[in-house]
Amino acid sequence: MCLGIPGRIIAWVDKASLMAMAEVSGVRRAVNVACVAGEDPIGKWALIHVGFAMALIDEDEAARTLEALRDLGEAQEAVEQMRAADLALEAAP
Template sequence: MCLGIPGRIVATTDVAGLLMGTVDFGGITREVCLAYVADDAAIGAYVIVHVGFAISLVDEAEAHRTLELLRSLGDVLQDELAPLDDPVRPPRHEPSRGPATT
């Protein structure tokens, strides 16, 4: 599943000519490329982030509604925002292994 997660820009920086920013996703912060929204990427603005890239701006009310919806789904928000270098989380439920043998 591909999700675009809303977050608030809390800092911006230029890295070798590329606009980057720190984005707060309701308490979880990540470094994000802001190049696609560079003209409107102001501190305090809300963006939709997909795979580390801010792909569009969104208003604050919509960002909060979406974050609340994602929180209601359990670990979805945490899973989507887990750093890539973290070990993959194990499945929540063990798959069926078929009938028991004795």
């Protein structure tokens, strides 16, 4: 099953390569925004899946989706996996 988690696109990392910083439940990571490149994504909510912003969504939809995912327990698991991946990247030489 594929899981898209709502995250807010907060800043450009590298606009030329369409990489932006997203915040997902307090965790920040670079994501590719090529799929939503039709408009400036900064400050907007997107569904994030495996490092890609797949679609822009409004804040109400983001809140409803996060609530539903929390209810299912999947959001916490996905965020923990992202944190573990970030820690592994920080520990890499």
